[in-house]
Amino acid sequence: MPTSPSAIHLVLLAILLFFAGAVLPMACGRRQRLAHVMGMAGALAGALAGLPAALLFLLTGQTEHVQPVWPGTGLQFALSVDALAAFFLLPVFLLVFCCALYAHRYLDLPSRGGRAARHWFFFNVLAASMALVVGAANSFVFLVAWEVMSLSSFFLVVHDLGDEQARRAGWLYLVATHLGTAFLFGLFLAEYRLAGSLDFSSFEVLRGLPPSGALVFFALALIGFGTKAGMFPLHCWLPEAHAAAPSHVSALMSGVMIKTALYGLLRICTFLPPLPAWCGLLLAGLGISGSLYGIALAALQPDLKKSLAYSTVENIGIILLGIGLWLYCGATGHPGAAALCLAGALLHVWNHALFKSLLFLGAGSILHATGTRTISKLGGLLRRMPVTGILLLAGGAAIAALPPLNGFVSELLIYLGLIKAGLAAAGGQAFVFMLFAALLALTGGMVLLAVTRLLGITLGGEPLSEMSARAHESSPSMLAAMAIPALVCLGIGIAPQVPLALLAKPMAILAPGSPNPAAVIPLPFNADWSLVALLLTAITVFGLFLRRRSRPQPGQTTWGCGFSRPSARMAYTAGGYSQFAQDEIYGRGPQPKVEQPDRLGFFPALRRFHREFRDPVLARWFSPLFIRCAGLAHTCHRLQAGQMNIYLTYIFLATVLLLGWSFLW
Amino acid sequence: MTNVTSSLLLAVILLNFFILGTSRLGACIRVVALQGALLSLLPLFLYGVNIHSLLLSAGALLLKGWIIPWLLFRAIRQVKIRREIEPRIGYITSLMLGALTTAIAFIFADRLPLQPEHMQSLFIPAALSTLAAGFLMLITRRKAITQVLGYLIFENGIFIFGVLLTEAMPLMVETGVLLDLLVAIFVMGIVMNHINREYSSINTEHLCLLKE
Numbered sequence: 001m002p003t004s005p006s007a008i009h010l011v012l013l014a015i016l017l018f019f020a021g022a023v024l025p026m027a028c029g030r031r032q033r034l035a036h037v038m039g040m041a042g043a044l045a046g047a048l049a050g051l052p053a054a055l056l057f058l059l060t061g062q063t064e065h066v067q068p069v070w071p072g073t074g075l076q077f078a079l080s081v082d083a084l085a086a087f088f089l090l091p092v093f094l095l096v097f098c099c100a101l102y103a104h105r106y107l108d109l110p111s112r113g114g115r116a117a118r119h120w121f122f123f124n125v126l127a128a129s130m131a132l133v134v135g136a137a138n139s140f141v142f143l144v145a146w147e148v149m150s151l152s153s154f155f156l157v158v159h160d161l162g163d164e165q166a167r168r169a170g171w172l173y174l175v176a177t178h179l180g181t182a183f184l185f186g187l188f189l190a191e192y193r194l195a196g197s198l199d200f201s202s203f204e205v206l207r208g209l210p211p212s213g214a215l216v217f218f219a220l221a222l223i224g225f226g227t228k229a230g231m232f233p234l235h236c237w238l239p240e241a242h243a244a245a246p247s248h249v250s251a252l253m254s255g256v257m258i259k260t261a262l263y264g265l266l267r268i269c270t271f272l273p274p275l276p277a278w279c280g281l282l283l284a285g286l287g288i289s290g291s292l293y294g295i296a297l298a299a300l301q302p303d304l305k306k307s308l309a310y311s312t313v314e315n316i317g318i319i320l321l322g323i324g325l326w327l328y329c330g331a332t333g334h335p336g337a338a339a340l341c342l343a344g345a346l347l348h349v350w351n352h353a354l355f356k357s358l359l360f361l362g363a364g365s366i367l368h369a370t371g372t373r374t375i376s377k378l379g380g381l382l383r384r385m386p387v388t389g390i391l392l393l394a395g396g397a398a399i400a401a402l403p404p405l406n407g408f409v410s411e412l413l414i415y416l417g418l419i420k421a422g423l424a425a426a427g428g429q430a431f432v433f434m435l436f437a438a439l440l441a442l443t444g445g446m447v448l449l450a451v452t453r454l455l456g457i458t459l460g461g462e463p464l465s466e467m468s469a470r471a472h473e474s475s476p477s478m479l480a481a482m483a484i485p486a487l488v489c490l491g492i493g494i495a496p497q498v499p500l501a502l503l504a505k506p507m508a509i510l511a512p513g514s515p516n517p518a519a520v521i522p523l524p525f526n527a528d529w530s531l532v533a534l535l536l537t538a539i540t541v542f543g544l545f546l547r548r549r550s551r552p553q554p555g556q557t558t559w560g561c562g563f564s565r566p567s568a569r570m571a572y573t574a575g576g577y578s579q580f581a582q583d584e585i586y587g588r589g590p591q592p593k594v595e596q597p598d599r600l601g602f603f604p605a606l607r608r609f610h611r612e613f614r615d616p617v618l619a620r621w622f623s624p625l626f627i628r629c630a631g632l633a634h635t636c637h638r639l640q641a642g643q644m645n646i647y648l649t650y651i652f653l654a655t656v657l658l659l660g661w662s663f664l665w
Numbered sequence: 666m667t668n669v670t671s672s673l674l675l676a677v678i679l680l681n682f683f684i685l686g687t688s689r690l691g692a693c694i695r696v697v698a699l700q701g702a703l704l705s706l707l708p709l710f711l712y713g714v715n716i717h718s719l720l721l722s723a724g725a726l727l728l729k730g731w732i733i734p735w736l737l738f739r740a741i742r743q744v745k746i747r748r749e750i751e752p753r754i755g756y757i758t759s760l761m762l763g764a765l766t767t768a769i770a771f772i773f774a775d776r777l778p779l780q781p782e783h784m785q786s787l788f789i790p791a792a793l794s795t796l797a798a799g800f801l802m803l804i805t806r807r808k809a810i811t812q813v814l815g816y817l818i819f820e821n822g823i824f825i826f827g828v829l830l831t832e833a834m835p836l837m838v839e840t841g842v843l844l845d846l847l848v849a850i851f852v853m854g855i856v857m858n859h860i861n862r863e864y865s866s867i868n869t870e871h872l873c874l875l876k877e
Contacts, residue, residue: 644812645753645804652800663776 007053008064008081011135014050014093017042018128025117032116036107039120043100043127050093050131057086061505065137078199080137083505084270087346088134088256088263091353094484095255096127099248102361102481105474106248106368119159119246126152126252133260138198139188142264146184149260150177150228153253157245169240176237180227187220187268203271214272218279221268228261231320232290235313236618239297242309243373247364248481250305254312255357259349262319266510269327280327281432287324288436291317291443293617296586299450299578301613304363304373307454308356311399314443315352319345321436322414329421330511332429336520337421342510343503343517344413350499351406351492355398358485362392365478366458369471375454375574380463384471389459390544391482396451398489401444404533404540406492409499409525415440416521446581453577462568494533496525575611667786670710673703674791677821678767681798684818685763686756688748690810694737697817701729704821707828721839725824728843733817733850740854741810744861754805766797788829795822807868809857813850820846 021042025035057064063082081089100123107119129152132145154177158170188198194209195202206217223234230238238258242250269275294313301307322345329338365388366381367373382389398405401412415437422433463469473479492499500517507514517523582591595610639650680700684693705725708718741747752759770793777789799822802815820842827839860866 645807648800648803652804659773663773 007056007062008066008079010049010053011081011089011131012066012079014046014053015128015131015135017046017049018096018124018131021046022121022124022128025120028117035117035120036104039116039124040100040104042120042124043096046124046127047093047097047100050089051097053081054086054089054093057081058083058090058502058505061508077141078137079132079135079141080200081135082509084266084509085134085263087503087506088259088349089131091259091350092127092130092134092256094488095252095353095357096130098357098361098481098484099123099252102248102251102364102478103246104477106364106478107246115159119156122152122155123249123252126156126257130257130260134263137200139191139200140198142200143181143184143188146260146264147181149257150174150181153245153249153257156249156253157241159246159249160244163244166244169237169244173237173241176227176234180224180234183220183224183227184264187217187224190217190220191271200267200271206271207273209273211273211276214275215279217268217272218275221265222283225261225265225268226286229258229265229320230290230313230316232286232293232313232317233617233621235290235294235316236615236622238313239301239306239309239615242312242360243303243306247305247360247367250309251357251360251364254309254360255353258312258316259353262316262323262349266323270510274331275327277328277331280324280329280331283324284321284328284436285324287317287320287322288439288443289317290314291321292439292446293317295443295446295450296581297613297615299446299453300582300592302374302376302574302611304366304375304378304454304458305360306373306613307375307450308359308363311359311447311450312352312356314447315348315356315399318411318414318440318443319348319352321345321440322348322417325414325417325421325436326511329417330514332425334421334424336515337417337424338511339507339514339520340413340417340420340517342507342514343500344410344417346503346506347406347413347492347499348410351398351410351489354485354489354492355395355405355407358391358395358482358489359399361478361482361485362388362395365474365482366471368474368478370465370467372465372467375457377465378458378463378468379461379465379568379571380459380468381471382459384463384468385473386548387479388474388482391479391486392455392459394486394489396455398493400447400451404490404493404536406489406496409492409496411440411444413517416523420521449578449581453574457572457574457577461571464568464571464573490537494537495530496523500525670707671787673707673710674787674825676703677825678791678794681767681795681818682760682763684814685798685801686760688752688756690741690747690808691738693811693814694734694741697814697821698730698734700818700821701733702726704824704828705729707825711828724840724843728847729817729821732847736850736854737810737813740857743858744810746808746810752806752811759801759805762801763794763798766801767794770794770797783829788825792822792825792829795819795825798822809853809860809868813853813857816849816853817846 019042021039024042025039028035028038061083063080065078065080067078103119103123107116126149129145129149133142133149136142136145154170154174157173158166160166191203191206192198195205206214209217222231225231227234227237242254245253291314294310294315294317298307298310298314301310322341325341326338326345329335329341363373365385366378369381369385369388370378372378394405398407401407418433418437418440422430422437425433457464463471497518500523504516518525593612593614595608595612641647677700680696680703683696684700687693687696705722708721712718754762767790771790774789774793779789783789796819799815799817799819802818803812804815806812806815823842827842
C-alpha cells in the first residue's frame with residue numbers, strides 16, 4: 001500500500017489555514033474590507049489544501065495517524081484519517097470552498113462594528129472543527145471539536161443579532177445541540193470505562209460486548225447524533241436554525257455539518273458488535289417517518305428557506321433509512337441488499353450535500369436580490385435572474401431524483417436494495433421491505449409537489465410583489481459558487497460509476513467483506529448510460545439556449561376567469577398550491593394554526609387572517625415537556641433564598657448526611 | 666495529664682453553651698477568646714513541652730487569645746453595637762439544639778472506628794460539638810459580628826481535631842491555618858464596616874438584596 005506521509009499533513013495544513021483565517025481577520029481592527037478578504041482567503045486556501053488530500057485518501061484507502069505534540073497536558077491530540085473519514089472530509093472541503101466564495105459578495109459589508117471579522121472567525125472555526133470532528137482519533141478531540149462546531153455554528157446562526165427570530169432560533173439550536181451532546185458524553189465516558197483509553201483504536205474491545213450492552217451504546221449514539229443530524233423526532237431545531245442563518249451558513253450546516261453526526265453514528269457502528277435486527281428496523285422506521293414528515297411540512301412552509309430546511313429533514317430520513325436497512329439486511333442475511341442500501345445511503349450523503357447547498361445558495365441569491373424569503377412575495381424570477389434560476393432548477397431536479405442528475409442514482413440504489421431483499425425474503429419480512437419501498441415512493445411524489453411549488457412559484461409567472469419585480473442577477477462569484485455543486489451534481493448523474501468506485505473503500509471499513517454493489521445486481525451505470533445522460537443534458541441546454549435566443553412574446557392573458565384585468569394578485573400563491581394536500585391529504589398533525597376573521601357582520605370592520613406554522617413535534621411534545629421542566633426548576637428556585645444562614649444550613653445538613661452515610665454504610 | 670486535658674475540653678464544651686445562650690457581644694468575644702486560650706494549652710498537655718508544641722501553643726494563644734479579640738472589640742466599638750437582638754432562633758432553643766448536637770456528638774464519637782488511644786478521650790466529642798455549636802451560631806444569628814464569632818468557634822472545633830493529629834501535621838500547616846484565620850477575621854472586620862456604612866446596620870439579611 002503506498003503511503004505518502006504528506007497526505008494527512010495536508011489535512012493538518014488545511015485545519016491550520018482555517019485557524020489562520022479565523023484569527024487574522026480579528027487582528028485587522030477597523031479595516032473591515034481587509035478582514036473580509038483575509039477571512040475568505042483563509043477558508044479558500046484551507047479548502048484547496050484539504051481537497052486533494054481527502055481525494056487521495058479516498059482513492060488509496062490508506063489510513064494515516066498523526067499526533068502533533070501537545071506536551072504537558074497528558075492528552076493525546078491524535079488525528080487519524082481513513083477512507084471513511086475522507087469520504088466525509090471531501091464534501092466538507094468542497095462546500096467550505098463554495099460557501100466562502102459565495103460569502104464574498106453575499107455578505108454585504110456593514111459599515112461599523114467587527115461583523116465581518118466576527119463572521120469569518122466563526123465560519124473558519126466551524127470549517128476547522130468539522131474537519132477535526134471527522135479526523136479525530138480519540139474521543140477527547142472528538143468531543144472538543146464537536147462542541148466547538150456546535151458553538152461556532154450557533155454564533156453563525158445568530159449572525160444578525162438584531163433579528164429576534166434569529167436569536168430565538170439560535171437559542172433553540174443551542175439547547176437542542178447541548179442536550180444531544182450530553183448523550184454523546186455519556187456514550188464516550190461509558191466507552192472509556194470499558195476500554196480504559198480514550199483512543200478510538202482501543203474501542204475494539206467493545207466488539208466483545210453482550211448484546212444488551214451494545215444496545216445501550218447504540219441508543220446513546222442514536223439520540224446524541226440523531227439530534228445533530230436532524231433525525232425525526234429530534235429535528236425541531238433544524239428548520240428554525242437553517243432558516244435564520246445567513247444562506248451560505250445554512251448551506252454549510254445543512255450540507256455537511258449535520259452529516260458529521262452521520263459520520264459519528266457510522267463510526268460507532270464500526271466499534272459495536274453486530275446489532276440485533278430490530279435496531280436496523282427502528283432506524284429505518286425513524287428514517288422513513290422523518291422523510292414523510294419532513295417533506296409533508298416542506299410543502300406547507302410559506303418561507304423559502306424553511307421549506308428547504310424541512311426537505312433536509314426528509315433527506316436525512318432517506319439516508320437513515322438506507323443505514324437502517326443496511327443494518328437490518330445485514331442482520332437478517334441479505335448481504336447483497338445490505339450493500340446496495342449502504343451504497344445508496346452513502347452516496348445520498350454526498351448528493352444531499354451538493355444539491356441542498358446549491359438550493360440554499362440559490363435561495364440566498366433570491367433573498368439577496370429581493371430582500372424577502374416569503375414564497376408568495378416572489379415570482380417571475382427566472383426572467384430576472386436567469387442563471388440563478390437555471391441553477392436552482394437543476395438543484396430542484398436533482399432533489400426530486402430526476403434521471404440525468406445525482407439524486408436519482410442514490411435513491412435508485414436504495415430502491416434496488418429494497419426490491420432485492422423483498423424478493424428474496426418471505427412472508428411478513430417481504431411485506432416490510434415492500435412497505436418501505438412504497439413509502440419511499442410516496443416521499444418521492446411529495447418531493448415533486450414541494451419542489452414544483454417552491455420553484456414554480458418563485459421562478460415562474462409574474463412577480464407577486466414589488467420586491468420581486470426589482471430583482472437583479474447575482475454577482476459572478478456567487479454564480480460560480482453555485483455552479484460548482486451544480487456541475488458536480490450533473491457529473492455524478494452522468495457518470496455514476498465514478499462515485500460508486502470511490503465508495504468501495506469506505507464501504508470496506510463499514511462492512512468488511514460486503515459484496516460490491518455492482519456485483520449484486522447488474523447496475524445500468526455504464527458507458528451507454530453516460531452517453532444517454534450526456535445527450536439528454538445537451539438537448540436540455542440547447543433547448544434553453546434556443547429559448548433564450550427567441551424573442552420573448554408579448555404577454556397575453558390566456559383565460560381571465562371573467563375578470564377583465566387579471567393581475568398578479570390572482571396568481572397561485574404558495575399557500576394555494578399546497579392547500580389541497582394540506583386540507584385533504586394530511587391529518588390534523590401538520591396543520592398550521594389559522595386565525596380566521598370573525599363572521600361577516602352588517603358593518604365592515606377590521607379583519608385579519610393569520611396562519612402560523614409551528615413544528616407539530618415541537619409544539620405538541622417538546623414545548624409542553626420543557627415548560628413542565630421549567631416549572632419544576634422554578635420550584636427548586638425557592639431553595640436559593642439569598643440568605644447566608646440558609647445556605648449554611650444546607651452545608652451543615654449535607655455534612656451531617658454525608659457523615660451519617662459514610663458511617664452507616 | 667488526661668485529667669487536665671479532659672477538664673480543659675469539658676470547659677470548652679461548657680463555654681460553647683455560654684456563647685449560645687448569651688446576647689451580650691462583649692461577653693461573647695471574651696468567652697471565645699477564653700475558649701481559644703484554653704485550647705492553645707492543649708498541645709502542651711498532650712505532647713509535653715517541646716519546640717513544636719511550644720510554638721503551636723504560643724502562636725494560638727497570641728492569635729486566639731489576644732489579637733483576634735482585640736480586632737473584634739475594635740470592630741464593635743466602631744459599629745457601636747452591644748447586643749445581638751432577635752436572633753433567628755431564640756437563645757433557649759439554640760441552647761437546646763446545642764445540647765442535642767453535643768449529645769449526638771458523644772453518641773457518634775462512640776461509634777467511630779478510632780485509634781485505641783483516642784477511644785475514651787473527650788477529644789472527638791468535644792471537637793464535633795464545638796463544630797456544631799459554631800455552625801449553630803452561623804445559622805441562627807443575624808449580625809455579622811456574631812457570625813464571625815460562629816466562624817471562630819467553628820475553627821476552634823477544627824483546632825481540637827488538629828491537635829489530635831499534631832504529630833502527623835507539620836508545623837507549617839498549623840501556622841497556615843492560624844494565619845488564614847487571622848486574615849479572614851481581618852477581612853470580615855472590613856466587610857462588616859462596609860455593610861454597616863451601606864445599610865446602617867450589620868444585619869446580614871440586607872445582603873440578600875445582592876442575590877442574583
